[in-house]
Amino acid sequence: MSDVPCLETERLLFQVPCREDFEEFAAMWADPDVARYTCGTPETPQAAWGRLLRYRGVWGVMGFGFWSVRDKQTGRFVGTIGFHDAHRDVTPSVMGVPEAGWVLASWCHGKGFATEGVSAACRWLDTHTPYRRSVCLVSPRNTPSIRIAEKHGFVLFAKPFFMGEETLLFERYAPD
Template sequence: MDGKPLFESERLVFSTWTPDQLDDVYRLHNNIEVSRYLTGREETREDAQVRMDEWAENYAKHGFCKFRLTRKSDGAFVGRAGFGVHGPEDTPELGYALLQSEWGKGYATEAAIAIRDWLFRETDHDFCWGFAYSANKPSIKILRSIGMVFTHTEIEEKTGQEMTFHKYTRDMWHG
């Protein structure tokens, strides 16, 4: 990945990552409030490197990843949003995380809409998943607000916690 901007929303720029941006990933995921519903712990620099390696692999293999988010107005790093892969068919899984200082500004919803639209505009995928721990009410609210439809819950094996799954299909998209 080369860090080039790929697309924009009203206030955000979505780009790939460069190795020198490891500190941003670390700063984002080293906050327990941000990582509470991801890994449940403050993540290390090594965890950040694993994430970046996974995102680079996903981008090379699938053409998508968890993109770097910067604010258009000043270029400041605000978080990440994009797609991971889920299941044996590597179905796109929509996800986002923002620096805690950027919460409450509408960036997560704006990013979720932008990546949803990007997926259907730029790829031939027929649907994507969005899921969150059932206790993560703000994330579930965002998934529903962008038109994703509840499908089911599952108990995550690693944590024993309930996950709430949502789906969005190409047929639902009005882009």
């Protein structure tokens, strides 16, 4: 998939998700600390495989997607950062709007990788796509992700129910 841009920050490398990421990707999604605010329960390898394929495939359908992110210095898998359009059943509807997401392996929580990575992803969306608005859905209990969203200009605009629980829906507009 040569049409997927590779990004680089001071500490991170962003590349298209690939088969070689699977073992570390599946381990991340099986971690209860990672799953508690995302899918709710740890994922099986089969579910993680389906997710990896979706993350790779969304690029060809939407022109944006998730990157696999690695530590530049060590090559260690950090997580996934990017955008999708999950067609979530929430009100207000956000279908057709890039939904930002970041899921990082628990080994790197609290080290600033999410802040650095989300900054790069938002900058890319703002400068390389026609989309001027993006959203993100965050659990009200996920204080670190709420802080990351707010640092990047996402503003709370709704509290829809999703998967039976109230959640927070933030929106962000590209700077002029």
